[in-house]
Amino acid sequence: DYGFLLCWATNSVGKQRDPCVFKIFPAGPPDALRNCIVLNDSADAVQVRCEEGFDGGLPQSFIMEVYETEGRKLKSNVTSKTPVFTVRGLPSGLLLTIWIYAANTKGRSQPSVLAAATLGNLQEKHISSVIQGASELPSTMELYPSLAIITGVVGGILVVFVVIIVVMVVRR
DSSP states (O other): OEEEEEEEOOOTTOOOOOOOEEEEOOOOOOOOOEEEEEEEEEEOOEEEEEEOOTTTTEEEEEEEEEEETTTTTTEEEEEEESSSSEEEOOOOEEEEEEEEEEEEETTOOOOOEEEEEEETTTTTTTEEEEEEESSSOOEEEEEEEHHHHHHHHHHHHHHHHHHHHHHHHHHO
């Protein structure tokens, strides 16, 4: 049976007033990992860190499966005692889908799914996004640093131009 177990003790000092309370619950599969982030991605490696959820009442291990997004080919499968993973030796410029989950003897958690990439020759940076409990492969968004800089400069010049026109109209 599951529930609460209460115990009292008596010794030479007297009888215990408040009982000790033990909550007894059935063991189950672990909870999903939380707050997974890509810490480091380079031309040939990716590193991921997560926070573990409830272990289901049993010792748990953590599994990371790294897939090539296009073609869904398994590139690496890593098991760890902590939710921190590093995979090296990946091809550069590769879009990745990463599935991470916890497991114990009663089952496994829902996966946390990340999108990441190894850096390519142009050093494009692919933003990683976390999708909890996803069943479809996520899409990635690319940022091109030079395009962002040019957009910022052009936007700044336009703002200055508009301010000058407003000041000239107000002075008339």
